[in-house]
Amino acid sequence: MPEQDKRVVRTTLRCLRQDLAQEVGPDELKVALRTVVDDMAADPTYLLPCPLVDAEHAVIEKANLLATDEAAHRERIEALTDRYAIKVKTGDRRAALWQDEDGTWWLLAAGRRKNDTAGDFYREIERFSADATPIAPTDDDYRLQRLETAYEEECEAERAGHAEIVGAVLSAARVPASISTVDVFGAAVSVRIVPDEAGLAVLEMSWEFAEFDQQDRFPMDVLAMVPGRDDIDAWDYLPPRSNSDSPHTWYTYVTAEWVDHMATSAELDELLTNGDDWQPVNPSSDGSEHYSHLAKGSIVTLAYLTGIEITALCGASIVAHRDYERFPVCPTCQESLTLLRSLRNPEGA
Ligand SMILES: [Zn+2]
Numbered sequence: 001m002p003e004q005d006k007r008v009v010r011t012t013l014r015c016l017r018q019d020l021a022q023e024v025g026p027d028e029l030k031v032a033l034r035t036v037v038d039d040m041a042a043d044p045t046y047l048l049p050c051p052l053v054d055a056e057h058a059v060i061e062k063a064n065l066l067a068t069d070e071a072a073h074r075e076r077i078e079a080l081t082d083r084y085a086i087k088v089k090t091g092d093r094r095a096a097l098w099q100d101e102d103g104t105w106w107l108l109a110a111g112r113r114k115n116d117t118a119g120d121f122y123r124e125i126e127r128f129s130a131d132a133t134p135i136a137p138t139d140d141d142y143r144l145q146r147l148e149t150a151y152e153e154e155c156e157a158e159r160a161g162h163a164e165i166v167g168a169v170l171s172a173a174r175v176p177a178s179i180s181t182v183d184v185f186g187a188a189v190s191v192r193i194v195p196d197e198a199g200l201a202v203l204e205m206s207w208e209f210a211e212f213d214q215q216d217r218f219p220m221d222v223l224a225m226v227p228g229r230d231d232i233d234a235w236d237y238l239p240p241r242s243n244s245d246s247p248h249t250w251y252t253y254v255t256a257e258w259v260d261h262m263a264t265s266a267e268l269d270e271l272l273t274n275g276d277d278w279q280p281v282n283p284s285s286d287g288s289e290h291y292s293h294l295a296k297g298s299i300v301t302l303a304y305l306t307g308i309e310i311t312a313l314c315g316a317s318i319v320a321h322r323d324y325e326r327f328p329v330c331p332t333c334q335e336s337l338t339l340l341r342s343l344r345n346p347e348g349a
Helices: 013-019 027-042 058-068 121-128 139-174 212-217 256-271 297-306 331-344
Strands: 085-090 093-099 105-112 179-184 187-195 200-209 236-238 248-255 309-311 317-319
Touching: 013 027, 013 105, 013 139, 027 139, 058 085, 058 093, 058 105, 085 105, 093 121, 105 121, 139 179, 139 187, 139 256, 139 297, 187 256, 200 256, 248 256, 256 297, 256 331, 297 309
Parallel strands: none
Antiparallel strands: 085 093, 093 105, 179 187, 187 200, 200 248, 236 248, 309 317
């Protein structure tokens, strides 16, 4: 995202609640702000319904522009002598922006311009001239910032683990009956896909824990990471064989088409090693909703994780998780796959 679209400014809870009162969006944040002080006191891990930087208000938007654009004209608020605060002006709105020692930008206070008459914002904050502590970020502001950072890192780790598991499923699909193992969340997770009769295959997942206290992550939330088998009822449990240290295993039946689809995605990762350059032969998304399309395993993984649209081999935009089984394979995707295979393997073997 371009630098100037980044949201970095944290508005203090005092400023949000008192100065901007009920003008802040989105709605769920506006509602939460009414009780945030009590909620934070009652729950040491309380988080607002959205990251604080996503608070919406005209002065917050303007403050983000000033904070992220190095070339922006920054005008000091001379009335505040104990810190270097910057004027934020938009319409008749005025605010004070300040960057702390750690580089975090804070919107300290906001008000309206009233032509130097009583109630004019920059006149009002003159009373904090020598000591702006009453409008500075509080312990609660800093605590919320630390919690949001920790939560963000946890989500990041969760997404990375999820991508590894989907990747293991793709590798397992590529080589039938092989075991594909990844280390995630303190366990070694193994995936195996064994062809069965009548167009079916058995998808097995097993795990062993490095640390016992990690085991409550399993199995449900890990099984739910398997694309197309995210309904827990689709799985059966196989206990460890007695007198052996074989792992706990869960399994489910999947269709051979599904396995094939996963295998092709994994194969495309290999065929398109520098494949960001791949251009569809006849780019078209005509009638694309009636076909099941092919895409690289790496971007399919991304699509499962985020639900975002990805570009299939034929150029169509698709949402990966609803697209693999119900429809015939897209002829343009199939043509491209055949072409890629023949380029890799000119003898046609
Ligand atoms: Zn296609």
